[in-house]
Amino acid sequence: MAAGTQNRFSGAVTVFHEHRLPERATPAGYAALIDAYGLRVPWPRRLWATSERHKVYSEGGWRLLTPRHAPPATLEGHLTFALKYEGLDLAVLKRLFQAVGPAAVAALVRAKPTGRYARRIWFLYEWLLGAQLPLGDATQGNYVPVVDPALQWTGEGEASPRHRVTNNLPGTPSFCPLVSRTETLDALVGLDLAARARAVIDTVPQGVLSRTAAFLLLKDSRSSYAIEGEHPPQDRIQRWGRAIGEAGQHPLDLDELLRLQRIVIGDARFVELGLRREGGFVGARDHSMRPLPEHVSACPEHLRDLVEGMIAFDRGPAAHIDPVIAAAVLAFGLIYVHPFEDGNGRIHRYLIHHVLAERGFNPPGLVFPVSAVMLEEIDRYRAVLEDYSRRLLPVIDWRATESGNVAVLNNTADFYRFFDATPHAEFLYHCVWRTIERDLPQEAEFLRRYDAFCRRIEQLVDMPERTLDLLFRFLQQNGGRLSKRAREREFAQLSASEVASAERIYGDLFRSDTGY
Structure with a gap:
């Protein structure tokens, strides 16, 4: 069946791939494309459809639009709908382009050579697949952004004359998670928490501030181990605290990550340091030692490229994104990849401090104890981590190994390069907000009162x-x-x-x- 023919796309339904719709409606955009082309990809966090009523609303993971929003039942129609209303889902787009082939995409562009959506699709095909379509350079049409800034957070724009678009993707083809614009994030970014933190510490005497900083640093280090269910000796907690205190001072590269892993592990007699050479998963094992994964990590053969993609993100695109959002993208990207046999969780949280310190978000010498908030809100933290893992797991083919590990059988690298980091950014911003509005002033006030207690007792x-x-x-x-x-x-x-x-x-x- 040729790409773009109408009978490829399903009509109105009440249940769609085990997803119950709020009412009878026709899947549109990415939902329709995944279904029509049999794409094995993680489902988007929200699915879209057009109903038979003139009502726009969201319910049960669906966004329903009116009949007048219904796109033509073609490849171009649903792609345009997706870009217009849903934003970019790069994992879906890459698998879609591979499924339909270059001829179908080139035909779409030739039909509307000056169309804003056609040129964005054209650019995305070549950017994602690293191959040019048999098309001459565009000569007409105003430049349009590849990422709609009204829908998703963008990077710094760079003109692509061939397509007459502005490439504002916040990453590279090796690593480019995306974050949707939400009322929650817009409100938190608007608080200017970096300025708020500076205002808080301006009221704290220098002596109290230095002790506050030391306490918060130790608190974050201890909490980061506690999240992993570990209670190491005090010297290891202090050593990791010193490493966190130096966050942002060293450029991020593989050697730096390996240095951090050695600090985290301490005694490496029973842990193989360096990038994993076997599969990895998070979960339990049954009585026969068969894995029961809740999350499957990236394949070992993809680790170096994925880590290099994260490093390139940190050195380039991250500098042009809101610091907290950039920290969430990098840190949660690493935890999903899980590049090491052990130490991933603590290094994941270290990367938050790295980005915030590197960007000058937190005052010099002061660490926001985000790990302490994560520990206090551990259920919410786990829910955020599972938000993507739950959708990722069904599209990973794996077998159990004799050692009780997993071996991944299909190519899953793109699912770690491209994921929706919106809930992760919202959660991290919440953690930063709490540390600035509560932990920092409370600890400083506590030390003020403690000092007053000591002075009055000394008089007694x-x-x-x-x-x-x-x-x-x-x-x-x-x-x-x-x-x-x-x-x-x-x-x-x-x-x-x-x-x-x-x-x-x-x-x-x-x-x-x-x-x-």
């Missing part, structure tokens, strides 16, 4: 700094009261009136209604 009784801190910890752990054990042992030399005064001082500064 002379004791070493270490003993002062011990007194504070005992009061903190016992709701502002010195326990009988502490009064009889560590602080037996304090009089009853001194104990009462210490408890009163603590209560003045750390009453329950103050949040401390």
Whole structure:
């Protein structure tokens, strides 16, 4: 059946590939193209259709438009619909172009050589497949952006005279996840959190600020291990904290990633360092050691190219995207690829600090403890990670190996290069917002009150700094009261009136209604 014939596309349905529609409607755009050409790709996060009613609404993962929005039941019709309303899904587009072949795409362009959508399709075919269509250079038509900035976040524009388009894709053919514009992201970007962070620290005395920074750094390091269910010795936590504190100071390349892996792992006797040489998955095993994957990592033969694509993204396109969005794209890209046998999660979170520090988003010397927020909101964090893995898993063919691992049987590299990073960017922005609006000012205020506590106790009784801190910890752990054990042992030399005064001082500064 020739590409573009009407009987290739399905009509109105109520169930579409196990996806229930809110009402009887006709799939359109990417949904129709995936179905018509039998594409094995992760389904888009939202599917589109045109209903029989004149009502536009979203429900159950579908966006329904009116009959007047219905595209012609052709390759061009549904491609144009997708670009106009849905934005770019590069994984779908690449598999579609491979399925229909160059002749069908060239014919589409020849039919409308000056059309804005035809020229974008033409550019995307050559950019994604790295092969030219048998077409002469465009000579007419105003330049149009490849990525619609009203639908998705874009990179820096670069003219492509051959197609008379502006290439504003935020990546390269080796790595280019995309992020949709949403009300949530627009609102968070509009807060200018980098300026907010600077305003917060301007109110903090330098001595308190340096201690706040040290505490937040250690908190992030400890939380990053805790997310993985690990509780390593304090020296490893501090060593990883020092590495996080240096984020953004070293250019990102494979050697840097391997250096970070060695720091994370520490004792490498039972872990093979470097890029994986076998398959990888996240999940469990059954009683016979057969894998039960929730996520399958990229094939080992694709790792070097994918990592080089992420490095190229960091060195180029990331500099022209909002820093938090760029950090989400890079960090979650790495966690999906899972290039290492171990250490991926902590390096994934390190990359967030790398991008934010490299771009000057966070104040110098200060780390936003995003790992601590992720740990506190671990269910939401996992849901974000699973958002794509759940759609990716059905299109990966794999077999179990004798060692209880997985071996991938089909080419899946593009599914790690091109994914929708919208929920990841929204979640990371939420984490950054919380650290700036809550963690940073709360920790600084806590240290102010702690310093005031120490000064007032010193006026009451002379004791070493270490003993002062011990007194504070005992009061903190016992709701502002010195326990009988502490009064009889560590602080037996304090009089009853001194104990009462210490408890009163603590209560003045750390009453329950103050949040401390």
